[in-house]
Amino acid sequence: MTTTPPSGVRTTRPTRREPGARTWIPTDGLLLDVEDLHVEFRTRDGLARAINGVSFELRQDETLAILGESGSGKSVTAQAIMGILDTPPAFVTAGAVRYCGTDLIGLDEKVMRSVRGDEIAMIFQDALSSLNPVFSVGWQIAEMFRVHRGMNRRDAEAEAIRLMERVRIPGARERVHNYPHQFSGGMRQRIMIAMAIALDPKVLIADEPTTALDVTVQAQIMDLLKELQADSHMGLILITHDLGVVADVADRIGVMYAGRLVEKADVFDLYADPAHPYTLGLLESIPRLDQQGERLNAIGGLPPNLTRIPAGCPFHPRCRFATDICRAGDPPPLLEVAPGRRVACHHYDQLLGQHLLETERER
Amino acid sequence: MTDRQDIAAAQAERDRRSAFAPAAPEAVVEDAAVPLFTPDPDQGPARSLWSDAWLEMRRRPLFWFSAGLIVLVVLMAIVPQLFTFLSPQPDPNYADLSKARIAPGPGAWFGFDGQGYDVYSRTIYGARSSILVGLGATLVTTMIGGVIGIFAGYFGGWWDTILSRVGDVFFAIPLLLGGILALYTFPNKLDTPYLVMVGKVVLALGILGWPSIARLMRSSVLQVKPHDFVQAARALGAGPGRIVRSHILPNAVAPVIAVSTINLGVYIATEATLSFLGIGLQPPAISWGVAISDASGIGLVRSTPHMLLFPSLFLSITVLAFIMLGEVVRDALDPKLR
Secondary structure, three states, X not given: XXXXXXXXXXXXXXXXXXXXXXXXXXXXXXXXXXXXXEEEEEEOOEEEEEEEEEEEEEEOOOEEEEEOOOOOOHHXXXXXXXXXXXXXXXXXXXXXXXXXXXXXXXXXXXXXXXXXXXXXXXEOOOHHHHOOOOOOHHHHHHHHHHHHHOOOHHHHHHHHHHHHHHOOOOOHHHHOOOOHHHOOHHHHHHHHHHHHHOOOOOEEEEEOOOOOOOHHHHHHHHHHHHHHHHHHOOEEEEEEXXXXXXXXXXXXXXXXXXXXXXXXXXXXXXXXXXOOHHHHHHHHOOOOHHHOOOOOOOOOOOOXXXXXXXXXXXXXXXXXXXXXXXXXXXOXXXXXXXXXXXXXXXXXXXXOOOOHHHHHHHO | OOOOOOOOHHHXXXXXXXXXXXXXXXXXXXXXXXXXXXXXXXXOOOOOHHHHHHHHHHXXXXXXXXXXXXXXXXXXXXXXXXXXXXXXXXXXXXXXXXXOOOOOEOOEOOOEOOOOOEHHHHHHHHHHHHHHHHHHHHHXXXXXXXXXXXXXXXXXXXXXXXXXXXXXHHHHOOHHHXXXXXXXXOOXXXXXXXXXXXXXXXXXXXXXXXXXXXXXXXXXXXXXXXXXXXXXXXXXXXOHHHHHHHHHHHHHXXXXXXXXXXXXXXXXXXXXXXXXXXXXXXXXXXXXXXXXXXXXXXXXXXXXXXXXXXXXXXXXXXXXXXXXXXXXXXXXXXXXXX
């Protein structure tokens, strides 16, 4: 269950790979190792530092959630891993994205293309615009098999139907020739997921997969992702701004702010006992039933403009714990403050172990 | 140059453009609801942009009218004999000077021209030149313009700058003036074969006509490029060739097809103009432009109006048919106009 031979993951199917493709075998289950990643956008308005040193690891069977506001660099991180940033204006200026031990940054585009889809796949927020409107969904799913596996039309379509059934699209056989706009939002996201898992990737990056969906459908999609992950032992990176979505799916959470990870923790620890003021603010801003009639605790202010990130801790203008040490110098480093817990804050000791959320609830 | 949006802070937040083409969310099956597929009785099981357009066009009488006319003219171009075998003088190259300028009557449905040729058979045979030049020039402009537009739009940067400036240079030369210049520089001789003459006109029009198509293609590609499905295709391992072929092109080609159809009529008219000026096609080639040119000598317009009327009428109707078809196609491909 936990340690699967890489060949066992792939189901029986013709495996003609593109020439130049290589086999990728994770060592000790470590799939992805992102280290000190820096991405900047060189624009007319100046240099926007979108990612400033992000590091994380992803193992088989693991779900890592990356949490953050709009513009915190979540999606850019995902695009940098996939190597699909538009250059210019985006440039990876430092760092490494190691997949099965090989740095993907600067890798030959041909090799990279065989990694995308085959090894690392991605699904997007808005499934309607992620599907080509002029081709039927079956054709689009089947394209993955025709192009990457060299299957003929009929086999590819059979595979497409099989996949549509696997992602629980009712009446897959009848609907295989339908067009994206004839499906509901949740069904479209399922089709997108079917395309992404078509080639049995070892890593699936889901960039806000449920943001465009309503709440009941969100839960279904998350369940589906969880189930697919359990079947195939892939590593899942879940990018979201929705703390509710993360809670029962993720194993670990990384909280991003202004292009930095400010806190990394196991999901239970983070919810029970946030160590960074930003995480605390996010958790406090979730409406709760026991707070009816009270004013919601929102985080004041706005995330910083990435062309003008403030000196010191980038969160200090919005932070109620901020002191002089936070306002100058380098941003606080991401330090291990307890086993499995990393936080980038000078004042984590005022938060960690204080159970601030609990005390407030009792008050 | 690069029509990218500002990317600074807003980049991370994917801007959610409205869906591309769907007219209405028909046949939507809700996730939580009954998992049975119910085909929409009105719409049939599946519709793409093109089948949508076809359904839309099918309902318009203007489409059937213009398409009918075009089929007729194309038939004339391919098998003119089909239209002339009942005529009193089926051979367009038989001249009888003794019958010169005789008005329409039982001996000749459209009368005789200045050389004693039968105006009817010459008008029917003239369709071939117009259709050849029209289709040829449209093909050339669409190919050149399409490829250049895709390059400029998809790859952007230097490609875009250079190709767009080159396009601007050609765009600045008026079509007719450029055509006159080109054909004066490389004039036809009496023994120049028919197809070479046609080829010259096609080439002149093609070289001058591509920038408008290239511009259209470029802007259309730029519109499609930021869509998530292009990014998604990249994320799932598609190369640039595949992305252009199966994601950009099918979504960007509709306006180009519509405008090309309209342009076809314009090229036919330009060919007639060039032939009228005596530099396009030249006798012994038969063409409406040549016929109009012959008919507009001093005094002839008043003394023998039939010589002018019939070729002009055919020319106008053909051009009109293509332009009308272009409009119908454009309307049908644009969901917002429905």
